Amino acid sequence: MTIAHYIHRLPADYDIGLIRSRAKERGALWNDVPELHFKGFLLRERGRFGAIASSYSSLYLWRTDEAFRNFLVSGRYKVVTDSFGRADIQTRFALDARRGRADDARFITKQELSIPLDADLTAAFASEIARNREVAEQQGTVAAIIGVDPQTWTFTRILVSEQEPTRESDAAAYEVLHLARPLLDSLPSAGSR
Structure with a gap:
């Protein structure tokens, strides 16, 4: 599986209502895309959940x-480049992706963690996969994904949740404007091995 995420930073005076309308109009076009577990139309709004600027992004x-x-x-x-220009697309290899028990995707958090240079990679991978499976079982989890970037040796933890993120989190928090979920239910469920 491949995780892909791109972000478009918005001008300070950008009308956020346009982004909400865009997600509402375009979201349904992704509901039946083959080979897509999910696509999140995401908003990070200045002044909310630690955001210092507003951005619109998509996470696949x-x-x-x-x-x-x-x-x-x-x-x-x-369609994206015509409206917002070409953004860098961050990609990760998914090490584990699980479907949680919740259904209403309201927020996505994304946390990046550097893997120490002297870490035992096999043990680090096993630990993150085990952690991801535990997160998938927590109340409010729609999906939990752990990815790795082997170029920068960084883990990416993604949580799709119905619960508002906590202020203590060092993860970037996004409001889900729409979650297209063609194959989300085909992911292994929480608790399965």
């Missing part, structure tokens, strides 16, 4: 790298 969990490739070459990303 693709079933295969070929599906992500097809997204890029089919012209689907052109």
Whole structure:
């Protein structure tokens, strides 16, 4: 599985209502995309949950790298570049992705953790996968994903939740404007091995 995330920083005077309308209009177009576990239309609004600027972003969990490739070459990303320009797309290999018991995706948090240079990678991977499975079982979890960037040796923890993020979290918090979820229910469920 491939995690893909891109962010468009918005000008300070940008009308956030336009972003909410865009997500509402375009969200349903993603509800039946083959090979897509989910796509989150996300808003990070200045002054909320620690955000110092507003941004609009999309977060995907693709079933295969070929599906992500097809997204890029089919012209689907052109809709984004035509409106907001070309953003860097952060990609990660998903080490584990689980469906939680909750259903109402209201927030997504994303946390980046550097893997220490002298860490035992096998043990670090096993620990993060075990942690992700525990998170998937927590109340309010819609989905939990752990990814890795082997170029920078960074873990990315993603939580799709119905619960508002806590202030103590060092994760970036996003409001979910729409969650297209064609294959979300095909992920292993919380508690399964």
